[in-house]
Amino acid sequence: MIFIDTANHISALAAKMAKPHVIAAYPITPQTTIVERLAEYVESGQLNADFIRVESEHSAMAACIGASAMGARTFTATASHGLLLMHEMLHWAGLARLPVVMVNVNRAIGPGWNIWSDLNDSLSQRDTGWIQFYASSNQEVFDNIIQAYKIGESEEVMLPVMISYDGFTLSHTSMPVEVPEQSKIDEFLPPFKPAWKIDVENPITHGNIVPPEPYMEIRYSMQRAMERAKKIIEEVGEEWGKKFGREYDLIQEYKCDDADYVMVTMGAISAEARFAVDELRKRGEKVGLVNLRTFRPFPYEKLKYEKMIVIDRNVSPGLGGVVYHEMKKTGKDLYGFIAGLGGVDVSYKDFERIYELAKRGKEGWYPLEVK
Amino acid sequence: MVSFRGEIVAIKDLPLDEYVLKGHAACPGCPITIALRIALKALGKKTILVIPACCTAVIEALYPKTAFNVPILNIAFEASAAGASGVASALKMLQQKDITPVVWAGDGGSYDIGLQALSGALERGTNFIYVCYNNQMYSNTGIQRSGATPYGAWTTTTWTGKKERQKELAEIVMAHHIPYIATATIAYPEDLFNKMKKAKEIKGSRYIEILAPCPPGWRFDMSKTVEMSKLAVETGAWVLYEVVNGKMEFNGYSKRILEGKERKPVEEWLKMQGRFRHLKEEELAKIKEMLDEKWKEYKKLYSSETSPDK
Numbered sequence: 022m023i024f025i026d027t028a029n030h031i032s033a034l035a036a037k038m039a040k041p042h043v044i045a046a047y048p049i050t051p052q053t054t055i056v057e058r059l060a061e062y063v064e065s066g067q068l069n070a071d072f073i074r075v076e077s078e079h080s081a082m083a084a085c086i087g088a089s090a091m092g093a094r095t096f097t098a099t100a101s102h103g104l105l106l107m108h109e110m111l112h113w114a115g116l117a118r119l120p121v122v123m124v125n126v127n128r129a130i131g132p133g134w135n136i137w138s139d140l141n142d143s144l145s146q147r148d149t150g151w152i153q154f155y156a157s158s159n160q161e162v163f164d165n166i167i168q169a170y171k172i173g174e175s176e177e178v179m180l181p182v183m184i185s186y187d188g189f190t191l192s193h194t195s196m197p198v199e200v201p202e203q204s205k206i207d208e209f210l211p212p213f214k215p216a217w218k219i220d221v222e223n224p225i226t227h228g229n230i231v232p233p234e235p236y237m238e239i240r241y242s243m244q245r246a247m248e249r250a251k252k253i254i255e256e257v258g259e260e261w262g263k264k265f266g267r268e269y270d271l272i273q274e275y276k277c278d279d280a281d282y283v284m285v286t287m288g289a290i291s292a293e294a295r296f297a298v299d300e301l302r303k304r305g306e307k308v309g310l311v312n313l314r315t316f317r318p319f320p321y322e323k324l325k326y327e328k329m330i331v332i333d334r335n336v337s338p339g340l341g342g343v344v345y346h347e348m349k350k351t352g353k354d355l356y357g358f359i360a361g362l363g364g365v366d367v368s369y370k371d372f373e374r375i376y377e378l379a380k381r382g383k384e385g386w387y388p389l390e391v392k
Numbered sequence: 393m394v395s396f397r398g399e400i401v402a403i404k405d406l407p408l409d410e411y412v413l414k415g416h417a418a419c420p421g422c423p424i425t426i427a428l429r430i431a432l433k434a435l436g437k438k439t440i441l442v443i444p445a446c447c448t449a450v451i452e453a454l455y456p457k458t459a460f461n462v463p464i465l466n467i468a469f470e471a472s473a474a475g476a477s478g479v480a481s482a483l484k485m486l487q488q489k490d491i492t493p494v495v496w497a498g499d500g501g502s503y504d505i506g507l508q509a510l511s512g513a514l515e516r517g518t519n520f521i522y523v524c525y526n527n528q529m530y531s532n533t534g535i536q537r538s539g540a541t542p543y544g545a546w547t548t549t550t551w552t553g554k555k556e557r558q559k560e561l562a563e564i565v566m567a568h569h570i571p572y573i574a575t576a577t578i579a580y581p582e583d584l585f586n587k588m589k590k591a592k593e594i595k596g597s598r599y600i601e602i603l604a605p606c607p608p609g610w611r612f613d614m615s616k617t618v619e620m621s622k623l624a625v626e627t628g629a630w631v632l633y634e635v636v637n638g639k640m641e642f643n644g645y646s647k648r649i650l651e652g653k654e655r656k657p658v659e660e661w662l663k664m665q666g667r668f669r670h671l672k673e674e675e676l677a678k679i680k681e682m683l684d685e686k687w688k689e690y691k692k693l694y695s696s697e698t699s700p701d702k
Contacts, residue, residue: 042481042482042485042486043478043481043482043485045474045477045478045481069485070485071481071482071484071485073477073478073481073516074516075474075477075512075516076508076509076511076512076515077474077508077509077512079470079471079474079509080471080473080474080477080508080509080512080513081474083467083468083471083474083475083477083478083509084474084475084477084478084481085478086467086471086475086478087442087465087467087474087475087476087477087478087479087480087481087482088478088479088481088482088485089478089482090465090478090479090482091478091479091482091483091486092482092486093478093481093482093485093486095478109468109471110468110471113467113468113471219440219463219464219465219479220463221437221438221439221440221462221463221491223463224458224460224461224462224463224464225458225463225464226452226453226455226458226460226463226464226466227463227464227465227466228464228465228466228467229449229452229453229454229455229458229464229466230449230450230454230455231454231455232454232455235455235456
């Protein structure tokens with residue numbers, strides 16, 4: 022069935038269809054319409070879940086951790102400063118190996134107050150042990166949320182999953198989304214079978230003081246789980262494709278086969294970049310696009326093109342674009358651009374311009390340094 | 393002797409079940425394990441402990457071992473009440489309604505860094521028991537001042553004695569309109585047991601605060617923990633009461649003080665503790681004055697609760 026709705030309402034719908042037992046969330050612009058819709062689902066009896074209306078995002082994540090440790094399926098959603106407030110508990114969920122699923126609606130960080138999109142909020146959570154997905158359309162938002170449960174809850178993974186998408190550009194923009202029947206979702210996503218849980222019949226202590234050597238083993242096991250997650254993400258994406266006709270990988274490639282230059286983007290600007298590729302192709306430019314669907318685990322082995330133009334909607338002050346610097350591991354020729362911070366529009370015209378600049382060997386902050 | 397309500401009147405009536413096992417890492421004379429041992433005897437096997445950063449997070453034993461015979465979820469310092477909210481919700485949704493989620497937190501994690509999460513959980517009517525064992529300082533990190541540290545007390549962050557008065561968390565909790573609040577201390581194990589047992593039978597948010605005199609933190613001999621608890625009550629430095637659905641009732645020796653029994657001079661309690669060794673006369677006078685003022689408040693509450701209009 023085709024729904025025409027905003028990414029936030031689509032998120033709430035996807036969360037509902039994944040049948041979480043416990044939702045704990047705190048409102049923050051531009052995430053609010055997700056929690057409003059979920060509250061409505063719960064109160065009207067359309068969703069049999071306990072909705073904990075917590076007093077902060079820190080508590081939202083703590084509550085999800087408590088519930089997930091009991092073997093319950095959980096969901097939360099946040100944005101920007103809310104995500105930053107959760108930071109400590111994001112690490113906790115990761116190290117506790119609890120497959121909490123969360124939507125983060127990307128929004129710039131203050132001061133000054135700015136409610137528009139960039140990816141600094143979620144990229145600041147890089148090392149928390151969360152799998153990170155980015156969506157460039159409302160359809161991807163839906164598909165990623167359902168798949169996130171299957172991936173995170175896989176016994177080979179057991180990690181929390183964050184699905185990020187741009188505030189307003191997607192969160193408040195209606196697009197057509199194909200939504201499968203509940204029965205088909207149920208076939209795809211079986212109930213949560215936790216690898217460990219808190220149980221009075223088996224009184225374990227979880228999270229007590231750990232000596233250095235086993236602590237390092239815990240960290241190593243997490244790294245291995247992230248590596249295994251790449252395979253699981255591919256398998257789950259393939260299964261989704263067979264069932265619902267839209268196949269997913271760690272990255273999405275567009276017109277890359279014969280490309281001399283490949284643009285690399287993440288989030289909503291990928292849709293605009295795709296249009297720019299079509300325009301440039303009309304003029305005979307051999308250019309392609311890679312949209313990074315996953316940021317963690319980072320799919321560097323898939324980024325095999327000789328010349329890549331990386332457009333970061335984020336910045337690590339003192340270093341530069343986060344994705345650009347992470348991609349240095351590929352050993353390819355990279356051209357790094359920082360664009361679109363705090364909601365600055367990046368249109369297909371800008372991508373065409375960035376492509377021209379990269380061809381001339383330029384890089385930097387667009388349009389502050391290079392234009 | 394066991395009363396028909398399951399209340400006990402003497403230590404010998406405590407159940408023989410042990411949930412605090414040998415091999416835990418508490419200091420000699422630690423009041424926390426005494427309190428937890430009694431509390432778990434009342435709560436029983438179907439209990440889940442949620443423990444934030446605090447002494448108990450060390451006492452419970454080093455990974456991969458455990459010294460408590462109930463499951464424990466450790467969680468970040470300020471997050472225990474929120475974590476327990478998640479546990480309580482999961483218990484409800486997974487149809488495990490006979491299990492009691494219990495936060496077991498220190499005063500630092502309750503009075504200070506965890507106050508927001510605690511207030512939120514109480515306001516939501518979370519179905520859990522929150523226990524604050526109050527040793528009046530950050531003891532796990534080495535005796536630093538907390539919001540529960542009393543006026544005048546030495547800590548490693550108040551070298552010349554704390555200049556401010558402690559706050560009263562149980563009274564802040566009262567403002568949340570929860571069905572059960574109680575204070576206790578380990579000198580009266582049957583009182584602590586009965587309060588835990590009573591709390592277990594009630595639905596909704598329940599709060600119990602236990603005074604936990606800490607030998608290394610308060611600077612007294614490890615053999616004096618029980619004596620220190622008892623004297624705290626007898627001098628009025630600690631008060632025993634219950635608030636059931638908003639109705640306050642003083643208990644034990646505290647009630648007897650209100651009925652006219654002598655309140656021992658607080659110096660008797662203070663002089664046993666190295667942390668008050670440096671007290672000047674005017675500081676002692678201020679402590680006594682604040683205590684008298686507090687007991688006037690209690691007297692007023694006691695009179696209004698026991699007046700014939702009620």
